[in-house]
Amino acid sequence: MRQLLLITDGCSNVGMSPVVAAAHAKAEGITVNVIGVVERGESISSAEVEIEEIARAGGGMSRLVNTHQLSQTVQMMTRKTVVTTIQQAVNKELRQVFGAESVEALPPDRRGEVVRVIDELGESSPLKIALLIDTSASMRPKLAAVEEAIRDLVLSLQSRSGRSEIAVFHFPDSENGEGCVCDLDWTDNIAGVKRILPRLAMRGTTPTGPAMMQVIDFFRQGDYGRTIRGEMDGMTGEDVV
Amino acid sequence: MKTSSELRLAPGTVITGKWNRGRYRVERLLGEGANGKVYLVEHSRRLYAMKVGGDAVDLQSEINVLRSLASRRRRTEPFLLAVDDYVHRDGKEYPFYIMRYVRGSVLHEYLQREGADWFPLVGYNLLGKLAELHEAGFVFGDLKRENVLVGSYGRVELVDYGGATAIGKSVRQFTELYDRGYWNAGSRTAEGTYDLFSFAVLCLHLFEGRRLLQLTKTLLPQNRSPADLIRLTTGHPALKPFAGWLARALGGEFASAREGAAAWQRIMYGGGVKPARRRRSTAGWAAGLFACTMIALAAAIVWMISEGMLPTGLS
Incomplete structure (x- = not known):
């Protein structure tokens, strides 16, 4: 299972459309979730539409939250997406075995066993989550909360029985402002990492689309030489929640 | 993401289960849990609690837990009584389950x-x-x-x-x-x-x-x-x-x-717990008066017993 979680607070303004990039991700079997972080009194209504569209194209969900809700939202989205991904794969099986379209279509007394399987797979399937963090100027006061949410997510992932890894990226990269930088390569433990995100002043551009494409590429590099591809394909449903 | 927050059941609404055709009349909202809302419902003149969820998988996970708890303590009164789906007017289906109503x-x-x-x-x-x-x-x-x-x-x-x-x-x-x-x-x-x-x-x-x-x-x-x-x-x-x-x-x-x-x-x-101080402590004279009354009452009862004035069931 592969997820890309974008945390941002504004519209993209450089390069490829992030909606297109999200569609690319989905085609690669990566679910894209988006969290828009707003502070009290702050309005990002222009970005709201884009955030929703990115999530829709990426087969995931979107939420607007303030910094206090960030940790909980990251947790909730990750868990929900895991269940949905498994559910889509299971629904495929259900069509073949029971002729039922989904879990909901089964009579209640037959759901129990199916849901037990969903819960078990959700707990034990390997999971990779790439977090892509917008660190443009307006995000700077929110980065401490983002970092806390990342640590909190890792804590939760550590109690899963399946292998769970995260990677962290930020954008724009300070050099040319058109891509992202990898802050943390795939890992399941960040106890020794003092600071994940840089606290430097960033340039004003927001190249969300190009940054997402780089992360998708990073996922692909991670897959080279691995044989689990076929296994993962079963997990990538075509239905969107 | 589907949430149950859209569904609000007004008191008096009658819900019929899609599969088992059980009828439940909503009395009022009792509370809201993570996976759905809990209502007080009436069914065959008895009160139950009904949890209506937005997501069948989430609710079923919960039901699975309740089921396996029930299978372990057979002798106690069952907690989970029915599981069904409710088909709303707009065609959407909401899973629900019926449980014992806990007063408290x-x-x-x-x-x-x-x-x-x-x-x-x-x-x-x-x-x-x-x-x-x-x-x-x-x-x-x-x-x-x-x-x-x-x-x-x-x-x-x-x-x-x-x-x-x-x-x-x-x-x-x-x-x-x-x-x-x-x-x-x-x-x-x-x-x-x-x-x-x-x-x-x-x-x-x-x-x-x-x-x-x-x-x-x-x-x-x-x-x-x-x-x-x-x-x-x-x-x-x-x-x-x-x-x-x-x-x-x-x-x-x-x-x-x-x-x-x-x-x-x-x-x-172990004596570590001290009783909390009473907010309205009974005044000493009132306690004394009360004690006197009790003594008088006891004396009266003793007298009545000795005179055979009490009904047989009490003596």
Whole structure:
């Protein structure tokens, strides 16, 4: 299972459309979730539409939250997406075995066993989550909360029985402002990492689309030489929640 | 994401199950859990609680827990009574289940109304419930004030099993304030010690709520620690006898909820608990008068018995 979680607070303004990039991700079997972080009194209504569209194209969900809700939202989205991904794969099986379209279509007394399987797979399937963090100027006061949410997510992932890894990226990269930088390569433990995100002043551009494409590429590099591809394909449903 | 928040059932609405055709009349909303809303319903002239969810998979996970609990304690009154789907006018389907209606108030309201004298007993009963759950192979997960109902004479019932998790798995649902991960005090793996930590925070929340919430506002995430919580255990007279117990629970030192309950019980009957001072103490002369009345009454009864004036059933 592969997820890309974008945390941002504004519209993209450089390069490829992030909606297109999200569609690319989905085609690669990566679910894209988006969290828009707003502070009290702050309005990002222009970005709201884009955030929703990115999530829709990426087969995931979107939420607007303030910094206090960030940790909980990251947790909730990750868990929900895991269940949905498994559910889509299971629904495929259900069509073949029971002729039922989904879990909901089964009579209640037959759901129990199916849901037990969903819960078990959700707990034990390997999971990779790439977090892509917008660190443009307006995000700077929110980065401490983002970092806390990342640590909190890792804590939760550590109690899963399946292998769970995260990677962290930020954008724009300070050099040319058109891509992202990898802050943390795939890992399941960040106890020794003092600071994940840089606290430097960033340039004003927001190249969300190009940054997402780089992360998708990073996922692909991670897959080279691995044989689990076929296994993962079963997990990538075509239905969107 | 689908949520149940869209569905509101007005009192008087009659719901018919899609599969089993059971009819349930909505009386009122009882509360809202993580996976759905709970209503008081009437069915064949009896009252039940009905949980209506937005997501069939989430609700079914909860039902699975309730089922496996039921299979372990056959002799008690069944908690889960029916599972079905409700088809709304707009064609959307909402899964629901019917459970026993537990009369009672949420924990903090009960203690406010009935007094802190009840706290040690209610705490002990709650620990017993947790121990029972752990011995069935589950951890409650989302223990908080709202999820504990107290009925007559301090009887305790856990409600909302949305966070209940098989031991060894990752806790499905939790509330930050009660979560040991939030306080940098351990993992989110479902273990007995996880619930006991939440139980200890729950006790603090009941009597030191303001100072507890103050901690969440002032401490930086990396600085939160169980030591900050332990400092809150000695301030309030209701908590003080249990300070040592709470420190052990916050430190994850009890091997099981059963062991924790036994230790709690020893404190409860060990003379460490002083009764809370009565708000309206009975004046001395009134107590004296009352004693005189009782003596007079007893004398009258003795006289009546000796004269054979009482009905045979009473003498």
